Amino acid sequence: MPAWLRTYVRVVEAVNYRIGRIAMYLLFVMMAILLWSSITKVFSVPALWTLEMAQFTLVAYYLLGAPYSMQLGANVRMDLLYARLSPKKQALWDVFTIFALLFYLGVMLWGAWESTAYSFSINERAPSAWRPPLWPIKLIITFSFFLMILQATVHLIRDIAILRGEELP
Template sequence: MRVFSRYVEAVTALNNRIGHLSAFLVIPIFLLLLLEVGLRYLAGSPTVWTNELAQMLFGAYVLLAGGFLLANGGHANVDILHGRFRPRQRAAVDVFTSTLMFAFVGALLYFSSSMAWESVSRLEHSMSAWNPPVWPLRLLIPIATALLLLQGLAKLIVDLQVLFGRTPPQSAGTLSAEDAS
C-alpha cells in the first residue's frame, strides 16, 4: 500500500508543480494582447505575430492545466448529484466513470503521439505570415495527456482506497480528510 501512496503523492506533486509554473503563462499572454491592442489602436500598426504567439501560449497553458485540475478537483462534474453523495458513494461513482476518462485519455494519447511524432520529424511550422514552429506545441499534447493519465490513475487509487475504507494520502488533492472518513 505504501507504494500506491508514494505514487499518488509523487504524481500529485508533479502535476501541482507544473500547474503552478504554467499559471505564469498568463502574464506573457496578457502582455502580448495588451501590446497588440496598443499597436493596433494607438499606433495604427498591428503585428502579425502577437495574436498567434498568445494563442500558442494559451494552448500550452490549457494543456498543462489538465493534470493540475484533476489533482485539485477542478474538472467539471454534476455537483447537484455528486455533492449529495457520501464519500464512499462518490468514490464508487468516480471509479465507475473513470473508465470513460481512461478511454478518452488513452485515445487522445495514442492519436496525439503519432501526430506529434510526425510534426517533430518534419519540424512543422504554421502556415501563417509569421510562420513559427508548431512542433513544440504538438509535442506538448501527448506529454500533457500522459500527465493527465498519471493523475487519473492516482485519483483512481485514492477513490479505491476510500471505497474500501482505507485512508488516502493527504497530498492526493482529490479528497479532503473529512471526505475520506
C-alpha cells in the same frame, strides 16, 4: 495501500502541483503578448506573431493546468445526483467513470503523439505569415495528456483507498 502506491500518488501530485502553479502564470504571459499586440497596432506596425503566440500560450495554460485542476477537484462535474451521495458511493461512481476518462485520455494521447511525431518529422509550420513550427505546442499537448492520465490514475487509487476505508494524505 502499499508504500509504492503512496509514493506514486505523492510524486504525481507533486509534479502536477508544481506544473499547474507554473502554468497559472502563463495567463500573464498571454496578457503581455496581447498588450504588445495592441501597442504595436497604435504605431501602425502590427506584430505578426502575437495572435498565434497568444493562442499557443492559451493552449499551454489550459492543458498544463488541467491535471492541477483535477487534483484540486475544480473540474466540472454533474453534481445533480453526485453531491447527494455518500463519500464511499461517490468513490464507487468515480471508479466506474474513471475508466471512460482513461480511455478518452489514452486515445487523445495516442493521437497527440502521432501528430507530434509527424509534425516533427516534416518540420510542420503554421499556415500564416509568421510560420512558426508546430511541434513545440504539439509536444506540450502530448505531455499534458500524459500528465492527465497520471492524475486520473492517482484519482483512481484514491477512490479505491476510500472504498477500502483507508485515507491517503
